[in-house]
Amino acid sequence: MTGPHAAAGGTVAGGVHRTDGTARGTVAGGVHAADGTARGTVAGGVHRTDAGGSREAADRAACRAEIVRLHEVLERWLSGRAPRTAEEFAAFARAHLPGFTLSGPDGSSLTRDQVLAWVEAAHGRTPGIGIRIREVELVAADGPLLVAAYQEWQRGTGADRNRRATAVFLRDPAAPHGLRWRHLHETWMPETPTG
Template identity: 50%
Template sequence: MTLDRNATTQFRTQSGGGMEAACRTEIVRHHEVIQRWINGKVSRTASDFAAFADAHTPDFTLIEPSGTTLTRVRVFAAVKDAYGADPDLEISITDVTLVTATDTAIVATYKEHHHHPDGPTQSRHATVVFIPSAETMRWRHLHETRIVNA
């Protein structure tokens, strides 16, 4: 993969507010897309699913809280199957922190909280690796760890 050596600088300038703000914006945007899909509040179409899928690099991986590593194919299958599965789910994001940013990668951490009106909040601490371009950041790797007693 060839990257524009100035991609991080260009993206930082376009995002207006620094790299940490850009990370926060992308992380929140992405989880809003996931929440609407799981709530069934978007159409079950390829274009609506693309709002999720297009945010990932072809070699995306996810390490689940259980320690299982999932490929992009497995993550996409799980998300497709979750359409409309939890109409009441609310996802919130807190504590976004920029770890590092270079011309080829951006690393950030955040906390993700799943709220249900009839149950306890489930939380996880996540570390994400983004690949920057002049226009956006794409998700390359995500590692989630369950937070007990959040």
């Protein structure tokens, strides 16, 4: 694990791994404490292991939560259950960094602007869509970057094709779950299992 093992109280900046339960100061963004005792101010991601948790478990949980959150936003938008407002669309758009790229399962390569334009125009076009995320795995975490793999199962689209995906995230304490999307690579799954 990276980051200093700090035992002193006060203000801490960056990714700090704590095992002694003595964090004090100001907390801003992504605090992961298994025992709920983190106090004070920390800028960046603080990861606590004093109750059996770990930085890896916290990163895995953050990736899973963000992947599920964004797909719930996307499902509501595509189905039309979300109103077509700038605020609702921003919940999807803000998740993607300016340099975001998508490698689609058909081999296409899209920029952030192209993805956002497609999603914005697709509001309400798939009223019966259901998206489920399965088997989220943390592939790598190094400094500000995290890589996660998962399965995306879609129903109600007329062509229920499931896909495997690999996402690259950049840590951002101001973002939901402390992560923003940098790249997404999707591949069609060879078969569509039932269930």
